[in-house]
Amino acid sequence: MSGAFYEHARLYDLMFPGGGPAVEFYSAAARRRGGSVLELGCGTGHKLIPIAAGGQPCAGLDLSPDMLAEARRKAAERGATVEWAQGDMRAFDLGRTFDFVFVAANSLLHLHEAEDLVSCFRSVRRHLAPGARFAFDVFNPSVRLLASADGVRRTRESFLDPDRGHVSVDVAEVYDAPAQVTRGTWYLSTATEPDFVVAPLEIRSIFPQELPLLLRGGGLRLLERFGDWPGGPFAADSPIQLCVCEAG
Numbered sequence: 001m002s003g004a005f006y007e008h009a010r011l012y013d014l015m016f017p018g019g020g021p022a023v024e025f026y027s028a029a030a031r032r033r034g035g036s037v038l039e040l041g042c043g044t045g046h047k048l049i050p051i052a053a054g055g056q057p058c059a060g061l062d063l064s065p066d067m068l069a070e071a072r073r074k075a076a077e078r079g080a081t082v083e084w085a086q087g088d089m090r091a092f093d094l095g096r097t098f099d100f101v102f103v104a105a106n107s108l109l110h111l112h113e114a115e116d117l118v119s120c121f122r123s124v125r126r127h128l129a130p131g132a133r134f135a136f137d138v139f140n141p142s143v144r145l146l147a148s149a150d151g152v153r154r155t156r157e158s159f160l161d162p163d164r165g166h167v168s169v170d171v172a173e174v175y176d177a178p179a180q181v182t183r184g185t186w187y188l189s190t191a192t193e194p195d196f197v198v199a200p201l202e203i204r205s206i207f208p209q210e211l212p213l214l215l216r217g218g219g220l221r222l223l224e225r226f227g228d229w230p231g232g233p234f235a236a237d238s239p240i241q242l243c244v245c246e247a248g
């Protein structure tokens with residue numbers, strides 16, 4: 001239910017330009033491991049292109065042809081070689097293994113059913129070379145924040161689009177507790193073009209206790225769970241769950 005959101009790949013990059021520490025974390029982890037790298041839900045290549053530019057063989061898989069088209073354009077601009085593939089991370093077969101596999105920026109949370117997550121982890125397991133690592137980051141759900149989603153449309157942020165000018169971003173969200181999914185609608189507007197994008201975005205929560213169980217169901221073992229990008233320990237109020245896993 002989030003595909004339409006990713007049809008606007010160029011706007012996505014303008015809306016979410018940050019993530020410097022995440023780029024550094026994944027680049028350093030890939031370098032440490034050495035060898036080939038696969039990113040699932042690679043989007044426009046924000047994390048993967050810098051790794052490829054560093055000389056490691058890289059592959060990126062994403063469901064959205066629009067995000068992949070922008071990734072291809074950016075990689076060519078930077079002179080980085082990446083093998084891009086359109087596919088669904090819930091079940092994929094690239095026919096070879098990798099030394100480092102990662103899923104960045106909550107992309108895993110587009111998989112809403114526990115079965116989908118386990119199926120994705122099984123596919124990841126099949127793509128891990130001996131000694132490989134699998135890393136991902138998802139937000140650490142706060143029940144207080146989740147419960148405060150009241151369906152009311154509010155302005156969340158704004159950004160500058162060189163073509164359109166000032167773009168404001170409104171979001172209306174509700175939390176579907178039994179599904180563990182926050183169901184949102186995002187509205188992008190300029191002064192002259194109100195709501196030129198209206199797109200649903202639905203994001204699951206993975207709670208701390210279920211995370212290792214889901215991984216285990218897919219044949220993976222959680223080695224480390226950090227609570228922030230510098231690698232601080234995971235705690236109740238950590239912003240993220242930054243996980244490093246191995247086959248097992």
Ligand SMILES: C[S@@+](CC[C@H](N)C(=O)[O-])C[C@H]1O[C@@H](n2cnc3c(N)ncnc32)[C@H](O)[C@@H]1O
Pocket residue numbers: 006040041042043044045046047061062063064067087088089090103104105106107110111
């Ligand atoms: C939040 S964006 C993150 C993009 C990129 N990893 C980054 O860090 O900027 C989520 C990405 O996951 C992709 N995605 C969503 N569901 C997917 C699925 N089932 N299989 C593969 N990619 C998927 C979307 O198309 C989108 O590009």
